Amino acid sequence: xxxxxxxxxxxxxxxxxxxxxxxxxxxxxxxxxxxxxxxxxxxxxxxxxxxxxxxxxxxxxxxxxxxxxxxxxxxxxxxxxxxxxxxxxxxxxxxxxxxxxxxxxxxxxxxxxxxxxxxxxxxxxxxxxxxxxxxxxxxxxxxxxxxxxxxxxxxxxxxxxxxxxxxxxxxxxxxxxxxxxxxxxxxxxxxxxxxxxxxxxxxxxxxxxxxxxxxxxxxxxxxxxxxxxxxxxxxxxxxxxxxxxxxxxxxxxxxxxxxxxxxxxxxxxxxxxxxxxxx
Numbered sequence: 001x002x003x004x005x006x007x008x009x010x011x012x013x014x015x016x017x018x019x020x021x022x023x024x025x026x027x028x029x030x031x032x033x034x035x036x037x038x039x040x041x042x043x044x045x046x047x048x049x050x051x052x053x054x055x056x057x058x059x060x061x062x063x064x065x066x067x068x069x070x071x072x073x074x075x076x077x078x079x080x081x082x083x084x085x086x087x088x089x090x091x092x093x094x095x096x097x098x099x100x101x102x103x104x105x106x107x108x109x110x111x112x113x114x115x116x117x118x119x120x121x122x123x124x125x126x127x128x129x130x131x132x133x134x135x136x137x138x139x140x141x142x143x144x145x146x147x148x149x150x151x152x153x154x155x156x157x158x159x160x161x162x163x164x165x166x167x168x169x170x171x172x173x174x175x176x177x178x179x180x181x182x183x184x185x186x187x188x189x190x191x192x193x194x195x196x197x198x199x200x201x202x203x204x205x206x207x208x209x210x211x212x213x214x215x216x217x218x219x220x221x222x223x224x225x226x227x228x229x230x231x232x233x234x235x236x237x238x239x240x241x242x243x244x245x246x247x248x249x250x251x252x253x254x255x256x257x258x259x260x261x262x263x264x265x266x267x268x269x270x271x272x273x274x275x276x277x278x279x
Contacts (some may be wrong), residue, residue: 002112003032005050005059005083007074008039009066015090016043018065018104023048025105031112034059036077056081061111061259065104067091072234075123075137075256084118086111086259095179095269096137098260111259119260121176122195122216123252126233129245134233135252138177141232142222142247143169143202145240150205152225157218164225166205172220172249173198176256179270187211191266197251220249 004026008015023033023045033048040049055062056078064074065088074085087097088104099107110116126140127133134140144151144167154164173182175190178198183189187200188211195216201209214220223246231238231247241247270276 001030001032002060003034003058004108005034005036005055005062005074005078006039006043007036007062007064007066007070007077008043009070009090010038010042012066012090014101015065015070015088018088018090018101019043020045022063022065022104022108026108052077056083059083061086061108063088063108064097065090065101068096069235071096072137076135076234079123079135079137079256080254082254082257084257084259096176096258098258107259107261110261115261117260117262119193119258120255121192121258122174122255124172124174124177124197124249125252126172126231126238126247126249128231128239128247129241130239132239134238135254136177136234137174137256138180138234139171139173139182139232140238140247140249141169141171141181141202142224142229142241143232145228145230149227150203151227151229153229154223154225155199156221156223157214159219159221163206163208165201167201167203169202169229170222171198171200171202173200182211185211188213189270193266195251197249216251218250222247222249 008019034050037049062074062078062085064070071087089097123135150166155162175194176192178190182200185202197214200211229241
């Protein structure tokens with residue numbers, strides 16, 4: 001029997017309804033179902049509530065019912081323990097989610113029977129000024145706080161000075177995150193199964209405004225020189241960086257492990273999301 005964690009989008013009623021259906025079916029089959037307390041309350045499954053650390057230490061599978069944001073949350077919760085994540089798309093873009101809601105039970109059933117593959121996705125780690133490490137599946141961003149001003153950031157690669165940017169921010173993205181914020185800042189699209197760091201400036205005041213695709217072992221250090229900046233980790237506030245302080249990014253030790261059924265082609269996803277024609 002398996003222990004399956006369910007994480008849901010808190011404002012999508014259809015995701016909560018599917019969580020109730022899925023939990024009822026799994027429990028009837030003898031499996032254990034756990035939800036973080038807030039998710040359990042939203043879905044009306046309070047008896048299945050568990051501490052997030054308990055979930056991260058005991059679940060065999062995490063099922064995310066929501067959009068890409070819900071997937072990022074699930075990965076953050078369980079990836080360090082090597083727990084795979086299955087994404088059910090109740091969102092809009094759905095770059096990370098694997099299955100449409102109508103196929104939810106079938107997908108979980110396939111996982112239970114062993115009919116699946118694991119797709120490993122590189123994550124990026126950042127150590128902030130406080131010495132605390134955070135991991136992101138999409139990107140780490142060092143960005144300005146004050147409206148109407150840029151921030152001056154000195155960049156080193158592997159301890160060697162590269163360039164000092166006057167910019168709105170700097171992004172260190174994974175291949176998975178190359179279709180997120182980095183893309184909106186004119187960064188390249190990289191196949192998500194590739195291993196690399198994508199370094200992208202945001203509105204820099206310099207003639208050199210190109211993204212760089214770096215080797216996965218590269219250490220990227222960013223030091224703030226003039227005004228305070230903010231650290232963002234997959235869109236979540238990661239702390240304030242004062243002038244003279246630095247952060248360092250590198251590939252995370254543990255990848256995200258996403259459940260796949262081998263029928264999701266990256267090129268077809270890009271074609272669909274961008275509504276590309278065949279001619």
